[in-house]
Structure formats: structure tokens, C-alpha cells
Amino acid sequence: MASITNPDNRRPVAKPPNKLFRNLSAKVAALPMIATALVIFVGCSAWSIFYSFTSSKSLPREKFVGIDQYVRLFKTSRWQESMENILIYGVCSLVFSLIVGFLLAVFLDQKIRFENTFRTIFLYPFALSFIVTGLVWQWILNQNFGIQKVIQDLGFTSFELDLLSNKDMAIYAIVIAGLWQGTGLVMALMLAGLRSIDQEIWKASRVDGIPAWRTYLFIVIPMMRPVFVTTLVLIAAGIVKVYDLVVALTDGGPGIASEVPAKYVYDYMFANNNLGQGLAASTVMLTTVLIILIPWGLMEFGEKKAKKQVIDG
Amino acid sequence: MGNSTVLSSLDRSGPSGPKPRRLISTRNIVIYGFLIVAALYYLLPLYVMVVTSLKGMPEIRMGNIFSPPMEITFAPWVKAWDTACTGLYCEGLKVGFWNSIQILVPSTIISIIIASVNGYALSFWRFKGSEVFFTILLFGAFIPYQVMLYPIVIILRELGLFSSLAGVTLVHVIFGMPILTLLFRNYFAGIPMELFKAARVDGAGFWRIFLQIMLPMSLPIFVVAMIIQITGIWNDFLFGVIYAGTKNFPMTVQLNNIVNTTQGVKEYNVNMAATLLTGALPLVVYFVSGKLFVRGIAAGAVKG
Numbered sequence: 001m002a003s004i005t006n007p008d009n010r011r012p013v014a015k016p017p018n019k020l021f022r023n024l025s026a027k028v029a030a031l032p033m034i035a036t037a038l039v040i041f042v043g044c045s046a047w048s049i050f051y052s053f054t055s056s057k058s059l060p061r062e063k064f065v066g067i068d069q070y071v072r073l074f075k076t077s078r079w080q081e082s083m084e085n086i087l088i089y090g091v092c093s094l095v096f097s098l099i100v101g102f103l104l105a106v107f108l109d110q111k112i113r114f115e116n117t118f119r120t121i122f123l124y125p126f127a128l129s130f131i132v133t134g135l136v137w138q139w140i141l142n143q144n145f146g147i148q149k150v151i152q153d154l155g156f157t158s159f160e161l162d163l164l165s166n167k168d169m170a171i172y173a174i175v176i177a178g179l180w181q182g183t184g185l186v187m188a189l190m191l192a193g194l195r196s197i198d199q200e201i202w203k204a205s206r207v208d209g210i211p212a213w214r215t216y217l218f219i220v221i222p223m224m225r226p227v228f229v230t231t232l233v234l235i236a237a238g239i240v241k242v243y244d245l246v247v248a249l250t251d252g253g254p255g256i257a258s259e260v261p262a263k264y265v266y267d268y269m270f271a272n273n274n275l276g277q278g279l280a281a282s283t284v285m286l287t288t289v290l291i292i293l294i295p296w297g298l299m300e301f302g303e304k305k306a307k308k309q310v311i312d313g
Numbered sequence: 314m315g316n317s318t319v320l321s322s323l324d325r326s327g328p329s330g331p332k333p334r335r336l337i338s339t340r341n342i343v344i345y346g347f348l349i350v351a352a353l354y355y356l357l358p359l360y361v362m363v364v365t366s367l368k369g370m371p372e373i374r375m376g377n378i379f380s381p382p383m384e385i386t387f388a389p390w391v392k393a394w395d396t397a398c399t400g401l402y403c404e405g406l407k408v409g410f411w412n413s414i415q416i417l418v419p420s421t422i423i424s425i426i427i428a429s430v431n432g433y434a435l436s437f438w439r440f441k442g443s444e445v446f447f448t449i450l451l452f453g454a455f456i457p458y459q460v461m462l463y464p465i466v467i468i469l470r471e472l473g474l475f476s477s478l479a480g481v482t483l484v485h486v487i488f489g490m491p492i493l494t495l496l497f498r499n500y501f502a503g504i505p506m507e508l509f510k511a512a513r514v515d516g517a518g519f520w521r522i523f524l525q526i527m528l529p530m531s532l533p534i535f536v537v538a539m540i541i542q543i544t545g546i547w548n549d550f551l552f553g554v555i556y557a558g559t560k561n562f563p564m565t566v567q568l569n570n571i572v573n574t575t576q577g578v579k580e581y582n583v584n585m586a587a588t589l590l591t592g593a594l595p596l597v598v599y600f601v602s603g604k605l606f607v608r609g610i611a612a613g614a615v616k617g
Contacts (some may be wrong), residue, residue, distance in 0.1 A: 040453070041456060048463065073488070129595070135568070136362055139585060142378075286456060289455055299342055
């Protein structure tokens with residue numbers, strides 16, 4: 001009897017020799033995740049950062065040149081153009097996709113008819129690839145047959161919408177195509193955010209006679225802050241990665257007018273046999289993402305900690 | 314009688330249903346005006362693609378891109394599928410289509426198996442360090458792929474998988490892991506712990522609980538995972554162009570090669586047919602899956 005009621009006496013004998021084998025199935029199941037996290041996300045990133053300080057050409061070599069690659073990178077006009085373009089693209093797509101996405105969500109949230117139809121229409125481009133998106137807009141913006149010609153044929157002979165062959169405008173063609181593809185996502189996230197807000201707010205503001213637009217601006221939007229932050233981070237992470245869209249729509253042209261960092265990396269690594277440059281450029285991209293990501297991570301983490309303290313205390 | 318009117322109003326939600334408010338008011342004109350203009354902007358490219366792909370080249374040169382075809386022809390579709398030139402050879406998109414299928418099917422299945430078991434382990438069988446690895450995995454999802462492209466080339470070369478379908482499949486499995494693991498972990502976290510404990514008391518182990526209890530309960534989330542993976546992998550360009558090798562280029566890469574090839578006369582109708590063919594699969598998935606698609610894209614985003 002005693003041995004049953006007090007099994008602890010026996011524990012040391014029956015205990016497996018190694019802690020590592022406890023919960024073994026779960027560890028085996030988690031192996032792919034552990035390998036991906038360590039080898040790919042940590043290992044490969046570290047490898048790239050390490051070799052960005054070498055003079056590697058077509059193959060990686062451990063010949064260190066300090067920050068030479070970075071100095072050369074920032075002196076290259078193509079990289080400067082790429083950074084400028086990603087800034088234009090980034091600011092435009094952030095601002096417009098947030099505004100348009102939010103407006104679409106607000107209008108859809110007015111208890112309208114055909115809500116599902118409208119939502120389906122706004123979101124379908126998001127199912128398409130950037131390649132498809134780029135090629136469609138290349139055709140619509142075609143200077144000989146596209147929108148420009150249609151409007152000129154209507155009698156407005158001086159009308160010009162020649163984005164793709166205009167050096168200063170090509171990046172805006174990418175913005176337009178990118179917005180067409182991605183605003184639906186923002187709309188969907190915002191709509192989910194709007195629906196998650198307590199409907200009592202609306203009753204209260206109606207009782208107080210506050211107009212709807214003021215309720216949105218001063219009550220609903222501040223309440224939706226987490227949704228906005230998450231959306232912002234998602235869009236920003238997507239902006240840094242933009243590559244396929246440029247390849248399909250302009251291929252960086254005319255000249256280098258619509259080059260972007262991701263394309264610079266690809267071209268130097270796989271086409272120009274200048275590995276060191278490509279790795280340095282990719283490291284700069286990583287740094288940019290970290291600058292966006294770390295404050296967000298700290299904020300999220302800090303908030304959770306604060307909430308926990310409130311609950312505990 | 315009452316039943317049938319309810320049904321018909323659900324089906325078409327036409328103007329037959331009851332409506333307390335006046336239909337034509339300034340408010341409604343603004344709302345529907347805005348929504349309809351926006352809907353036209355979003356529908357326009359799809360419309361242009363369809364009408365262009367059904368016209369002959371002479372008509373395209375003469376008319377405008379918005380006018381419907383005067384003579385409908387399916388020749389561009391046949392050519393895009395069968396004989397369009399990618400710059401190197403003229404076998405059409407069908408080669409890319411089959412390559413994409415061969416990449417898509419194993420990548421989707423393998424990544425979902427791994428992620429579901431992993432999400433289950435992270436919810437019910439936590440071990441020391443499991444959350445740390447998971448956090449690294451999630452942060453890894455935000456690292457630009459460009460940083461990891463070259464080291465992965467080396468890894469694949471060492472494994473003998475570079476320039477092969479298996480290689481690009483492996484890459485898709487790896488990069489699908491963060492979002493899918495998050496998806497499954499969040500889903501399993503919502504299942505009551507009591508259920509798990511009851512199964513444990515009854516003597517079921519890791520795999521048995523997963524296969525006999527968790528799996529049957531979580532079919533919807535598997536569908537969501539499939540939607541994410543099918544659209545994501547099908548639409549991929551970067552991994553395909555780097556890791557698949559010229560012979561195994563997926564459909565997106567071949568499409569880009571066909572349309573942006575510099576040689577020969579541009580055949581816009583063939584290009585648009587090819588573009589539609591490449592976009593067809595994710596579009597079908599989208600229209601069939603409906604709300605689950607929205608759930609899929611919101612899954613990784615809103616929770617976090």
C-alpha cells in the first residue's frame with residue numbers, strides 16, 4: 001500500500017536517464033521547426049552578413065575588405081535610385097492602401113446590400129500573383145494601345161498617361177499596380193477590425209448627437225490602433241520585398257528608373273557575379289526591416305507584459 | 314410560400330426583400346457611388362484581360378482595349394497553352410503548368426503535415442525552449458528572402474537538390490512553416506485543455522491524440538492552410554526562378570518569359586490569355602473558398 005500512496009520514493013529509480021528524452025515525440029515533431037529557425041533564419045542570415053564583408057565575386061571567399069562593399073554600394077547610382085524608388089513606393093503604398101482600404105471597409109460596414117459581392121471584387125486581386133498583376137498593368141498602361149490611346153481617341157488628343165516610358169513616372173506605375181493588388185487585404189483587415197468594435201459605441205455617439213465621421217476619426221480609429229499597427233507592419237514587410245512586380249511590369253526600366261533593392265540583390269548575386277555586393281545590399285535590406293520590426297516587437301511585447309501586470313496586480 | 318420568398322431573397326438579395334429605409338437618399342448615392350466606382354477600378358484589369366485574350370491581333374491594333382471583341386477567337390488561348398515562345402523554346406505554358414503542379418502538390422502536403430504536428434506540439438506538449446524556437450521562426454518570417462537566397466543555394470547544392478523540383482519544394486516547405494505553424498498553434502490553443510487531459514488519462518499518447526482527436530476536429534483549419542499554401546506557392550516567382558532550374562521553371566516564370574521576351578512581334582492577345590491561364594488556379598481557389606480565404610489572410614495578421 002505504502003508504495004502506491006507514496007510513489008515519489010521510487011521516482012529516482014524509474015526516471016529516464018536523460019532529460020532530453022522526455023516528451024520525445026513533441027521534440028521530434030518540432031525538429032523541422034528547430035532546424036528552420038536555426039539553420040535557415042539564424043544561420044543563413046548570419047552567413048550572408050559575414051560574407052558581406054568579403055570581396056567575394058562569383059563564389060564566396062573569406063577575403064575580408066571591411067566595409068568596402070557597403071561604401072561602394074552607397075556610391076552606386078543604381079542603388080541610390082533603388083533606395084529612392086523604394087521610399088516613393090513605400091510611402092505611396094502605405095498612405096494610399098491604408099486610406100483606401102479603410103474607406104472601403106467603412107463603406108462596406110454601412111449595412112449595405114451586396115456586401116459580399118463588393119468584398120469579393122475588392123479582394124480578388126490579392127489572390128493573383130505579382131507577375132500577373134504586373135503584366136496586366138503593363139498592357140493597360142501600354143503607350144500605343146492602352147488607356148492613353150483610348151482617351152486620346154475620345155477627342156482629348158493632348159492627354160498623356162505615359163507612365164511606363166517616362167523615367168520620372170515609372171515607379172508610380174508600380175505603385176498603381178501594387179495598390180490594385182494589395183488594397184483588398186487592408187480592406188479585409190480593417191473590416192475585421194471595425195466589426196470587432198463594440199456596437200454600443202455607435203449607440204452612445206448617436207445619443208450624444210456626434211456625426212458619424214467624427215465618431216470614426218476620434219473614437220473608432222484610436223480604438224483600432226492594434227489593427228492599424230499590424231496592418232502597417234504587414235504592408236511594410238511586403239514593401240521591402242517588392243521584386244516580382246517590378247520584374248513583370250518594368251524590369252527596372254526605362255534605364256534604371258524603376259529599380260528596387262530586392263532586384264539589385266538578385267541581379268548582383270545571380271547575374272552579375274558580384275556576390276559581395278549582393279550580400280551587402282541584402283544586409284542593408286535586413287537592417288531596414290529590423291528598424292521597422294524591433295520597435296513593433298518591443299511595443300507588442302511591452303504591452304503584453306503591462307497587461308499581465310494589471311491582471312496579476 | 315414564406316419560405317420560398319426568404320430563400321429567393323437570400324439567393325439574389327434583389328430589390329424584393331423588405332427595406333426600412335428609402336432607397337434613393339443622398340447617403341445611399343454617396344455610399345453606392347463610391348463602392349461602384351471602386352468596384353469598376355478593381356474589375357477593369359480582369360475585364361481587359363478577358364476581352365483582349367478573345368480578340369485577334371488586327372482588332373487589337375485597330376480598336377481600343379475596353380471594347381468587347383467583335384469576333385471572338387480562342388486561338389490566343391490555344392497558342393498560349395501550346396506553342397507560345399519563352400525565348401528559348403516554343404512549347405507554351407503547359408510545361409510551366411505541369412512544373413507548377415509538381416511543385417505545388419508535394420510542397421502543400423508536406424508543409425501542412427509538418428506545421429500541423431508542430432502546432433499541436435507547441436500547444437499541448439511544450440518543452441523547454443519550444444517557445445524560443447517558435448519566436449525565432451515568427452521573426453524569421455519578416456526577414457527579407459534576399460538575405461537567405463545565396464546560403465540556401467549552397468545548402469541545396471550540398472544536398473544535390475539545386476536546380477530540381479525537389480529543391481524548390483523544400484524551399485517552399487521551409488518558408489511556409491512560420492505562417493502555417495502560427496495558424497495551427499493558434500487553432501489548437503483554442504481547443505479545451507480538458508479534452509487533451511481526458512485523452513491522456515485514457516492512455517492515449519502524442520500521435521494517437523493527434524490523429525484520433527485533434528485531426529477530426531480541425532478540418533476547417535486544414536482547408537485554410539491549403540488555401541494559403543496553394544495561392545502562395547502557385548504565385549511564387551523568386552524561388553522558382555532561382556532554385557528550380559531552367560527545365561523546371563514554374564508557370565509564373567514561364568509566363569514572364571513569354572510576355573517579356575524581347576524577340577518577335579508582341580502578341581498581346583496571347584500574352585493576356587497566358588496571364589489569365591496563370592491566374593486561373595488561385596482565382597478559382599479564391600472564388601470557391603470565399604470566407605475561408607479571408608480567414609486565411611487574417612489568421613496570421615490579426616492575431617500575431
